[in-house]
Amino acid sequence: MKFKICERYKIWFGISSAIIIMGLIIATVSGLNFGIDFTGGTMMQFDMGREFNVEEIQAVLVPYELDADIIHAGSENHEVIIKTKVNLSNAERIEIFNAAKEAFGIDDSAFGQTEQFGPTIGDEIKDKALISILLASIGMLMYVTFRFEYKFGVSAIIALMHDVLIVIAIYSIFRIPVNSSVIAAILTIVGYSINDTIVVFDRLRENIKYMNKKSHFEVADISIKQTLRRSLNTSLTTLLVIGSLYVLGVESIKEFALPLLAGVLTGTYSSIFIASPVWANWKNHESKKHSYKAV
């Protein structure tokens, strides 16, 4: 079977666009499901020391009108996480914890953790995240332009944006809460995904030198094929470690590992199916213009 990826770019671009557009539509219509660190709110975790059901906890929380999410946590599901978009003061948190202590016969040692976010913090994190992604992109674009040429740079950044958008789309479509760990993960993906793309482009840069009779699509396909093992193996080792973090890790680690899993997969995908096809198309388009002029 002939290895043809770049010429079939319409399929890949189509799949990716569909996912991204679907994600964006859902995000615009019903908004992203932002976590409490974006909306403002409070999280409390304590150890019940036994199995429990959600209703028991809700009963204690009734007087506080929190409209809280109650989640089981810990290795034996003996711990409870309460998440609410109500921004509770320290005194209120102590009051609720005391109420829980009384109702369930637990003591201070049951305290796990608590987090509180004011309503303004979220916007700041979002702003910082946007600036970070922009700055990182500009920095990488400059480096790739300096080491390769700007068409490689722009194609790499397009693949990068693709990855960021796909991860956001997944969070939008599946209504997974977006919190600051997701932002950190997305920034990590930015670094990881470009790494994959650069490896393919590096080979492409090398191959162009002595394959000037082949079309840009063909050279790109050959380069992808030559680096395919490496792309797959590196993704696999990375997925092995993140996967084990996701399966075995605590709640906060899971929140970080999930977007990374998505990011590593889409990063590998985009380095093969997006970055090089974008570059090949661009070069192809350009050389067509040239030949037209020559006639």
Place this chain on the structure above:
Amino acid sequence: MKTKNITLFIVVVLVVIAAVFTALNGIDAGNLKVDSISDSMKLGLDIEGGAYVVLEADTDETGEALAKTMNQTQEVIRRRVDAMGLTEPNIVREGSKRIRVELPGVSDAQDAIEAIGKTAQLQFVMYDGTVILTGEQVKNAELTFDPKTDKPAVALEFNGDGTEAFRLGTKEVAQLASPNNMMPIVLDDEIISAPRVDSQISGGTAIIVGEFTVDEASNLAALIRGGALPVDLVEVQTKAIGATLGINSLNTSVRAGLIGLLMVLVFMISYYRIPGLVASMALMLYIVTVLYTLIFMNATLTLPGVAGLVLSIGMAVDANVIIFERIKEEIRNGKTLRASVDSGFTKALRTIVDANVTTFIAAIVLYYFGLGPIKGFAITLMIGIVASMFTAVVVTKMLLRIFVGMNLTKNVKMYGAYGGEQR
């Protein structure tokens, strides 16, 4: 040649074993004493337990006035935190209106936060609660010794307004009959001291004498001095975590990391054979290097830091994978094993540098814009990138050359190359 390489190989294996052993147990041999990782790593408060709170001043002040208020606020908080006797509290300004207070190891985080943020009102009052003066009119309070008895006492100093208010107050109180001839000092509705006033005191200074120990007198002075915050503070972000949960989180993450590592090692050795074994040894050295670098830099290991480290294990193999795939290609192109190793390395190096520099750029941005614990993640990522390049380029190369030199096998399959056009 062969013997030399076998000796070298044994030396390297011993070095790897020694490094891993040191990391796990520490060594103590005469002059050479290296602590194990778990003994010397500084843990973040999300692991060790503790709390941080970001407080924002509720004020419309700007410019210099704001800066002054914030400096005073920071000072008051610093005193309140010092009174808790924690090992390494950290109080830093964030932006113009915010103060971040970090309290690692604090046992009752919720109470501590309450104690920091309270808008204490310090007042000097009369027996019936009439306010004579407030904390803002106190210029200073410090430990001193009663010149007559040499016993510990608290010296008070008032500002301009305070001097006059204190003079009038003492004049009035001194005329009252016992037990009303006292001027209680009230902090948040709690009487912290109730000295008797015998006569009018002018001149803006006074001392409180009594049966104080040195500690009691200096604590009282600190309370009077740092009693009141100049501005209301609003909690904008808080995190408090109990020590048990933190340590459990660390342990589960480390276990997850070890299982992940094991899977990576199994994959690398079964897929790449001899180079895979080499990469596994390099990976062990990589992990030890990163951990000791963190310790050397006195960096604090946070939970995201651990996640970053585990993630970097997966990524650190990348440089090796790039090299090995290149070597396999060279073998397929008909070069000898030795030549393949050398040219594979040279060709792979450029790729590795370019790929890692771009990731490094992202890590730098993450470090500058990351909030709190994310910075810890960015640091591990950066150290990881440098260390993985080092171990891949130096350690892997050296080991591969040794292996080729040992001449164990000419079978390139043992170098992961299958079905190539071996000529």
